[in-house]
Amino acid sequence: MLYAQILLNGLVLGGLYACISVGFSLVWGVLNVINVLHGSFVVLGSYIAYFAYAHFGIHPFFSIIIAGALLFALGYVVQLGLINRVVGAPVLTTLVLTFGLDLLLNNGMLLAFSADYRSVQLANPLGSAVVAGLVFPLDRLVAMLLAGVLTGLLYLLLVRSKIGRAIVAVRMDREAAALMGVDVKKIYAITFGIGALMAGAAGSLLSLVFPISPLAGSEYLSIAFIVCILGGLGSISGAIVGGIALGLIQSFGALFIGPQHGLTIAFVLLIILLIFKPTGIMGRRGYE
């Protein structure tokens, strides 16, 4: 029974991790840019949810829309104005640039919100349900389901919509897509915006689960790194598999080795995987 409970916890955690990482994976896959800002975007989403609840009583599940829209705008502008200018440059340039932008954003959040940990205290939380001896923390569970819905919507967007097809086309072959009349710079900006949107939405959901602080940004970024490498870059299924793998590793690692070593185990696994199978569990894909 203990194992079943840990399995359940790991799956719920993994679903949230997948939602954190899917936007990161999209940006990495399509733009070939590691977005170091991603962790801070998630934190910003959490703050938007926090203030929306504190001032206007909007439930974090609904502030997904607000946080998503605001972060989409932010991401779109950042990509169009700054990152687009160096998108073809060596890896180091884009990495250091997004790191610099992250320093700016994070410092801004520290000044605006201070480093104190906050959390959303719901007036009437859903509590938890016990089914067949397993405890289901309902708020987390709904957050995970919403994360799943969002991820599904992103998948539909990529597969069905015109913009989605253009994004996939740019990922497959930038020059060919440009020749077919795709405005590559605009698609980059939209893709980066969608990555930020997913980060903001994940942040709103996570505001119910984790304490909120600018300092949490680097941890979300580590999670996104690990999930992308574990699951394999560039596909939504990869992010889901990687997220759930990380959730399970953390839950079971906490049981067998100790809760403080969850990320360590993941990091060691990450290095081993990088050495022997850098394409991850699902291999490299292109959002087919």
Added chain:
Amino acid sequence: MKRPVIALIAFAIIACLPLLGDNYLLRLGTMFAMYAVLAQSWNIIGGYAGYPSFATAAFFGLGAYTGAILQGFGWPMPLAWVAAGLLAAVFAGAMGSAILHLKGHYFAIASLVLAEVLLEVTTSWTSLTGGGMGLNLPIIRMSIAAQARLFFWSMLGLAVLTFLMSWYVSAGRIGFALRCIRQNEDASSMVGINTTRYKVVAFVMSSLFVGAAGALYASWVFYIEPPDVYSVMTTIRPIVMTMLGGAGTLLGPVIGSAIFLVIEEVVWRNFLSVHAAVLGILIVGLIFYLPNGIVGAVARRFRKRGAENGET
């Protein structure tokens, strides 16, 4: 071969800093020397070979803890520094042969994760490292002023050694091979350059003096803790300094570390709460307006002037 000699003379002038008798200046001088060690070391793998290594903090932290622990066992300071450098080099050799076949982002992440893993190991291994409580180093029986001079000269000596290593690299076969790898690794391999060997050599070279500098830093500040020595900033600073001065050049990292130190010091004194943001702005400005660094920009200006005067 004129410029390296000028640089060595500059180092010799800086070595006279203790004559001014200002401890604050001496502290700055020691910081400059440490930054110069880190930046020049990173330049070998990141500048010449063009591999985006984020492993500096791993080498630095490993060196700091090795030095601190050995000194705790009663080793004399210089011996502990040498041992720390060697251990960092061995670590770099072992890890480098495993991760240097990765390219681009994958290599960057793998090298970044090295520091994370070492950080976790150091924090967990409480019996040896003191864990999250940090580690105090044995007290040195020496006057404060004498200590300040000792650490300044030692760190400066390390910076000069690193400079000589960079000079050797840039002027010799290794530098040629690394520049080839940066431009086109497959082609270099095709014309007979053993790319794996040279990459590992470059990675080891970029770790040796960083490890020793870590140990020296530990002796200098008397107290180290894992988040301090394995900090991401330890990795980022040398990269920014090298890009500021000019990556893949001999003098760039030295000039970059001096300018960076001045900027950092001014910002720390006047705008403490926004220092991270200022660094962020510096990085963004650097990438857009000074992509080749100061040395690169100056060289281009000279070339342009030469062309205007009808010279080639």
